[in-house]
Amino acid sequence: AVMSRDTMRFAIFQPRTRPLFEMGIKMVLLGFLIWFFMALWNIDGTAWLASAGVIGIAVGFAAKDLLANFFGGLMIYLDKPFMIGDWIRSPDQDVEGTVEHIGWRQTRIRTFDKRPLYVPNATFTQISVENPSRMQNRRIKETIGVRYADAAALADITRDVEKMLKAHEDIDSSQTLMVYFDKFAASSLDFFIYCFTKTTDWQTFHAVKQDVLFKVLEVIEAHDAEVAFPTRTIEMQQLSGPGEENTNNAAASS
Structure with missing residues (x-):
């Protein structure tokens, strides 16, 4: 045998x-x-x-x-x-x-x-050796940010993403699975996903990860929200010139 x-x-x-x-x-x-x-x-x-x-x-x-x-x-x-x-x-x-x-x-x-x-x-x-061939699962650990304008929908987004992961046929729901709001970033409200795939094959893992990320985008869009990107808001204030200041002073004295 x-x-x-x-x-x-x-x-x-x-x-x-x-x-x-x-x-x-x-x-x-x-x-x-x-x-x-x-x-x-x-x-x-x-x-x-x-x-x-x-x-x-x-x-x-x-x-x-x-x-x-x-x-x-x-x-x-x-x-x-x-x-x-x-x-x-x-x-x-x-x-x-x-x-x-x-x-x-x-x-x-x-x-x-x-x-x-x-x-x-x-x-x-004399060295440490890792053997990925003996892994039982592969991990997906990603951080996604939505706009500050979508703050009201963030709780529903994280809840629906977690439901999607638990129902995904290629995600091992018996392992640790987390979806939580993480931090207030400079241009986004960040939440993270943490889960494990059933496959350990490198190529299949990336196909599963891609499918998960596409589904996360679908959940975000279903709540009329958008993925954030780095932005900067500039406030413009109009300053009065020297001539305008004299006119204002004359108007005030009269």
Whole structure:
């Protein structure tokens, strides 16, 4: 039977982790055989162990980065923060794209402009990694402003927008859903919408978001209101000139 993606994510023995266990078993067997023959032939292993320790320290310093990448790859295989085909990104470094290959030294990521990005595995032990491929929903968070002249209709607008979102077939009403008047802005009365779509697909999400925003416009227009845009009101006052001031003074004295 073919294992599902979620089942393979949490399984320890996978096709990609099998070489790790095979290598570990071989090393354990090799060590056991060496110990067995040394004990059989009455060989003192103290000097051998001391020499092996010195050699191991020297090799460790020489191959520090290689070992760091190896253990970084080991942590990726065991913890499974991402798998091949996942879209990942990091807020700490400019790393974002689709995982194409996970090796013992480096991971190959295909960026959205189709460039291959090779990341040493040790990097993933030092940065935070987001995995949007494992999202359950996508969020819509938008602020819309109406004119100050439409203040009387604002309560009805927010109420009808909330009803529209709850009835929308692509909005997950079991998640947080809010529509509230937010603030008095410079040129508008702002309210925000906060909800989650059922889909996690990037392209489908934008289609749903577009439909929601169009429906918000329909609600606003149904209340004879308009979306606000930056405006500035200038009050003009007519000032009297010097001749007009003398005429006014003469009229007042007479």
